[in-house]
Amino acid sequence: MVSRRLFTQTAAGAAAGMILTACGPKRLYEAPKDQLRARIAEMERKYTEQYGKEIDVSAAGPMPGVHFAYALDISRCIGCRRCVYACVAENNQSRDPQIHWIRVFEMEKEKGVDFSHADPYYNPAEVPEEGHFYIPVGCQQCENPPCTKVCPTGATWAEKDGIVVIDYDWCIGCRYCMAACPYGARHFNWTQPSVPENEINPNTHYLGNRPRPKGVVEKCTFCIQRTRNGRYPACVEVCPVGARKFGNVLDAASEIRYIIEHKRVLVLKEELNTVPRFFYFYAT
Amino acid sequence: MPHETIDSLRLFSGFTRGSFKLILRGNRAYWMWLAFLAALIASGALAYSKQVRFGLGLTAMRDQVSWGFYIGNFTFLVGVAAAAVVLVIPAYIYNWKPIREIVIYGELLAISAITMCLMFVLVDIGRPDRFWHLIPPFGYLNFPRSVLAWDVMVLNLYFIVNFVVATHILYRAFHGKHYIKKLVVPLVLLSVPMAVGIHTVTAFLYNGLAARPYWNSSILAPQFLASAFCSGPAILLVVLQLLRRFTRFEIQDAAISKIAELMAYAMFLNLFLHGAEAFKEFYSNTQHLLFTRYWYFGIGSHHTLVPYAWSAVALNLIAFALFISPKTRGNIITLNIGCLATYAGVYIEKGMGLIIPGLTPDTLGEIYEYYPTATELRVAAGIFAAGFLLFTLMLKVAVPISLGEFMGKKEAGAMEHGEFAHAVQ
Numbered sequence: 001m002v003s004r005r006l007f008t009q010t011a012a013g014a015a016a017g018m019i020l021t022a023c024g025p026k027r028l029y030e031a032p033k034d035q036l037r038a039r040i041a042e043m044e045r046k047y048t049e050q051y052g053k054e055i056d057v058s059a060a061g062p063m064p065g066v067h068f069a070y071a072l073d074i075s076r077c078i079g080c081r082r083c084v085y086a087c088v089a090e091n092n093q094s095r096d097p098q099i100h101w102i103r104v105f106e107m108e109k110e111k112g113v114d115f116s117h118a119d120p121y122y123n124p125a126e127v128p129e130e131g132h133f134y135i136p137v138g139c140q141q142c143e144n145p146p147c148t149k150v151c152p153t154g155a156t157w158a159e160k161d162g163i164v165v166i167d168y169d170w171c172i173g174c175r176y177c178m179a180a181c182p183y184g185a186r187h188f189n190w191t192q193p194s195v196p197e198n199e200i201n202p203n204t205h206y207l208g209n210r211p212r213p214k215g216v217v218e219k220c221t222f223c224i225q226r227t228r229n230g231r232y233p234a235c236v237e238v239c240p241v242g243a244r245k246f247g248n249v250l251d252a253a254s255e256i257r258y259i260i261e262h263k264r265v266l267v268l269k270e271e272l273n274t275v276p277r278f279f280y281f282y283a284t
Numbered sequence: 285m286p287h288e289t290i291d292s293l294r295l296f297s298g299f300t301r302g303s304f305k306l307i308l309r310g311n312r313a314y315w316m317w318l319a320f321l322a323a324l325i326a327s328g329a330l331a332y333s334k335q336v337r338f339g340l341g342l343t344a345m346r347d348q349v350s351w352g353f354y355i356g357n358f359t360f361l362v363g364v365a366a367a368a369v370v371l372v373i374p375a376y377i378y379n380w381k382p383i384r385e386i387v388i389y390g391e392l393l394a395i396s397a398i399t400m401c402l403m404f405v406l407v408d409i410g411r412p413d414r415f416w417h418l419i420p421p422f423g424y425l426n427f428p429r430s431v432l433a434w435d436v437m438v439l440n441l442y443f444i445v446n447f448v449v450a451t452h453i454l455y456r457a458f459h460g461k462h463y464i465k466k467l468v469v470p471l472v473l474l475s476v477p478m479a480v481g482i483h484t485v486t487a488f489l490y491n492g493l494a495a496r497p498y499w500n501s502s503i504l505a506p507q508f509l510a511s512a513f514c515s516g517p518a519i520l521l522v523v524l525q526l527l528r529r530f531t532r533f534e535i536q537d538a539a540i541s542k543i544a545e546l547m548a549y550a551m552f553l554n555l556f557l558h559g560a561e562a563f564k565e566f567y568s569n570t571q572h573l574l575f576t577r578y579w580y581f582g583i584g585s586h587h588t589l590v591p592y593a594w595s596a597v598a599l600n601l602i603a604f605a606l607f608i609s610p611k612t613r614g615n616i617i618t619l620n621i622g623c624l625a626t627y628a629g630v631y632i633e634k635g636m637g638l639i640i641p642g643l644t645p646d647t648l649g650e651i652y653e654y655y656p657t658a659t660e661l662r663v664a665a666g667i668f669a670a671g672f673l674l675f676t677l678m679l680k681v682a683v684p685i686s687l688g689e690f691m692g693k694k695e696a697g698a699m700e701h702g703e704f705a706h707a708v709q
Contacts, residue, residue, distance in 0.1 A: 026417075027424055097341065105648065115649035116571060137648060146495060152432035153417045154424050170424075172417050173340075173410020176432050178350040182495035184648045188350060188410065190341035214339045215410025272494045 062161035079134030090234035094193030140276035328666010348652035356635030367516015498575035513550035548607035599629030
């Protein structure tokens with residue numbers, strides 16, 4: 001009788017132990033430092049082999065005292081879409097099928113900001129077109145993101161510096177976040193994404209522009225691989241008219257703080273209480 | 285080993301072998317039905333294996349309309365599963381006897397429907413190889429924040445409750461024993477709020493998304509329930525008539541008529557809620573009207589779904605008219621027309637009619653006209669066939685047991701056939 005109980009207890013203990021080991025942290029969100037380092041080394045090895053050149057995967061975390069915010073000057077934007085393609089190149093978005101994290105909408109000045117009459121497929125010989133203005137839309141990096149709340153596996157979250165990220169290794173591709181996002185900012189890999197070897201950007205981040213697999217969701221990360229390294233996002237650098245502004249909103253001397261405090265700023269779909277960190281403004 | 289253990293093992297193996305024998309015994313029509321289902325399953329499996337290799341790009345879903353036919357079918361079938369409650373409520377709470385004997389078939393239907401639901405979710409996700417990410421402790425379930433996590437939990441619990449009740453009652457009847465009241469009654473009583481729960485949670489799945497005004501309306505959950513209480517019994521009524529025709533299974537006309545009457549009330553409520561929604565949308569005439577307009581009238585040159593919208597309205601009205609009058613619901617022909625109309629009407633409005641206009645136009649105003657591809661249709665047909673196969677096989681075993689034709693051993697004082705009805709209490 002005693003031996004039987006002993007056996008049961010030992011077996012239960014062993015089973016619990018196995019489950020606990022099998023159930024260690026698997027999401028990048030909660031991976032301890034040493035495990036994260038090992039997994040990133042594995043990613044670098046895999047991507048380097050896949051693309052035939054050295055791919056660096058950064059694990060840079062949020063910097064203390066930094067909260068990123070973005071502002072876009074509607075009165076300056078000319079709708080050239082250079083930001084769209086700079087983003088594609090920088091962030092290793094699939095070329096075939098095409099994925100664009102930024103979409104630019106052409107609107108009529110007569111109608112104002114009205115997405116139901118906007119055209120994302122405008123294609124004139126020259127921009128800007130007479131009587132039109134342009135609103136580029138990407139992830140608004142909401143302070144109160146509806147997308148992370150709905151994720152059933154906790155594969156997406158807002159980082160301490162305000163960047164909403166996705167764990168491509170944990171996402172199951174249910175696309176609930178896409179239904180929840182009011183800004184169409186999330187994009188799904190409907191088939192195997194492809195980036196030519198000679199076009200791959202080797203400077204990547206594990207929560208950002210590292211190569212993505214088929215069947216998962218991806219989105220803008222404020223160029224996390226650049227901005228956590230003290231650089232501007234690619235779209236800010238490429239904008240020919242200086243319509244895009246970016247910075248640390250906690251820094252009182254920053255340009256972004258100046259814009260938010262002194263210009264007429266607005267956010268998209270304010271009534272949804274998503275509290276975007278992406279502001280639109282009119283400088284002139 | 286103790287005597288009882290050997291005894292019950294022997295009984296269980298007898299049950300298993302007997303069940304197999306029953307499943308393998310049938311007339312021509314039975315085998316043709318199975319062959320038909322097998323063909324659909326094979327076609328669906330082929331289409332799905334291609335989808336797994338190539339990706340969900342083989343469907344018509346895109347970033348603009350990121351959910352489609354699969355999730356529509358999932359939603360519809362949650363309603364079917366919930367409908368077992370329509371039969372349980374009067375049977376257990378109001379002690380309405382003629383319905384009591386058929387509750388078990390409602391539960392078997394719920395088991396099949398939930399199985400189909402889970403399959404539809406599985407074929408819709410981009411990484412089916414990672415489904416275990418949802419299952420703690422191996423994975424991580426974002427509970428209680430994600431409504432999808434709630435849905436995963438309640439659907440599985442509902443499945444387990446129905447599975448336990450149905451198999452317990454049948455297995456005990458096979459033994460020639462009455463089921464254990466202390467186990468069954470609380471579970472059955474629990475299944476009533478759970479049935480309401482699975483459909484409410486599924487409605488909240490959409491309802492909670494402020495980004496989609498078409499779904500973000502408080503009328504959604506009540507309307508889900510109303511339409512579910514039409515579609516589930518519609519299937520069951522047809523099945524019960526088939527059973528009556530092809531087996532010695534007996535069911536009183538009074539029970540069928542009662543269920544049809546309940547469906548009429550549910551359909552009235554469904555139509556009323558639709559009307560309330562339409563009034564609010566059209567009279568206030570805000571930008572949010574776009575989605576309702578897309579469904580009923582189309583926008584500009586985009587009107588793929590319009591014929592479906594009006595078919596659903598017409599079918600629902602016909603079903604209501606046929607079920608509200610005692611004369612037409614008493615007539616076997618008009619009753620079955622009503623059942624088919626209900627099934628088709630609710631299938632359209634809860635499937636395509638809920639998902640697609642919810643996502644069209646997309647959040648930034650773009651109109652992408654979704655229409656399922658051959659891959660989606662084949663995979664969906666395969667899943668329905670798998671569900672019907674499961675249901676058929678379960679009925680094949682359950683009906684003889686409940687008729688007392690299939691029993692392990694006769695005990696003194698065991699039930700004679702026909703007593704099953706009284707045992708299921």
